[in-house]
Amino acid sequence: MRIEYGILVIYNQPIERSSSYATFKDQLSILVADNSTTQELRNNNRRQVEQDGNFYLDMKGNQGLSKAYNQAISWIQQKEQKSCFVLIMDDDTIFGNDFLQKATQEMNSKQADVYVPIVKAEKQILSPCTIHNGRIKAIHSLLSVHEDTISAINSGMIVSLNVYQKIRYNENLFLEYIDHDFIRQLKQHKYSIHVLQQEIQQNFSVFENDKASAKTRFSILKKDLHVFYGKSLSQHFLYKSILWKRKLRAVIQYKDLSIVWKW
Template sequence: MIEYYAIVVLYNKKIQESITISHLMQLKEEQLHIIVLDNSTDDYVVENKEYFPIDLLTYHSMGGNVGLSKAYNYALSILKDKSEDDIVIWFDDDTPVKQEYFDCLKNKVVDKTFDVFVPVIYGQNGVIYSPNESGWLKGKYIKSLEQQISQNKFNAINSCLAVRLKAYKGYTYDEGLFMDCVDTKLFDDFRKKELKFCTLPVKIYQNFFQRSDSRNVKKYWNRFRIRINDTLYYSSLNGFSSKLCGYIRILGWSLVYGIKLRSIKFSLLCIAQMLNHGGEK
């Protein structure tokens, strides 16, 4: 029987406050195992260590915010002796996952043709962000659930991504990436391995910070500082054309979000971070 391992990466949030964990615990699926990886700092970790509904989840403190790649690799080390047909599912801590997702997933995993299962993720602006079609400068978004994406261009974000464990045999996430481009690099590698992708006909709605109406320059900068470093690292892995693409994307962000935030300071910070890449994240 196939077992399902839901990996929830928690960041500066109490377990009880996580929308994802709350929804997963309410499902009470017999083959579902919830594993919490706590990337939180200080007081949050203290409180989370005291919260142990043992029968429903297991908890691991990462000892601070180690980034997504290291957390994911830690999860894979926990699952290394599990059956290669078992499924690992990657979750953020704020996704309202419902029973429909698991019903659909369980129906699809019966078909051994597929290795990777991707639900349809909508942003708060109604745009379908995942799955999408990989491109040189940015992914090409699909317009409807029925739209097909060729396997050699299939791309997706990590939220609610379900993968057979055999797909990770001999694989580790690139720990040079802290948060952004982790899923992009994963799908680059999965396409090279010629894995088979399946779109789950189920909708999940997620709020993306960069799509919000917030104009808090400090919060945006804290987020984009990491995004810029990760983008430059990722783009450096694939030659001059990819590196050029990274620079163009960052210059575009500096303009678009500078206008959105009405802050020339934000634009200049983005450009300075790009030129001085190599500093601490």
């Protein structure tokens, strides 16, 4: 088994600032899908990525995470005829320099279609997590993870290129819950998921530091949650409860009670 490609979606920042790109730019063939909104920044990113011997995909503006992933996958499928694995990474994830080596060793001893690492924010486990009746919960121990209830985030996920022949990322989702929807599709198609023993660190925050950006992110979340949970009445309360939790966190963070009715 071999991890041949990496996919990195970047948005409105120079590629040089990406910790994950810095780790793997000389270890993998990385395809950078650039959702940045300014031509100058995209040009600079293209120049740097190609100078490093990697590959650049200009999304010509922010097309959303799922579309960027899917176009990157299509690009790789056209180029790669052999079976291989693709590493999905966030731009700010911190990987060990030996991540690929150790992950490959573990993959050779345990066959699966998809591998997910242990993703932490400091000591908290962000991924894998569990999902039951639509409710996503963090875990405190890997003993809580079972095949029927597992979910995970995209960062660090290693996916067989064969998987993408049947399923893709849901382009009705712009940013949020894309990973959980993808895991849901994997289960529907009976693909196998294995949790790696490799740990990575994620710079994770629910809201942006800037309130205007946070409001935009909340608007995206609202739309994406509606897609993820659908029109089922049984999921409506869960949909509303997640939105209210996010609102209350924003009220506390920005000390602005008007967020309750303005957002």
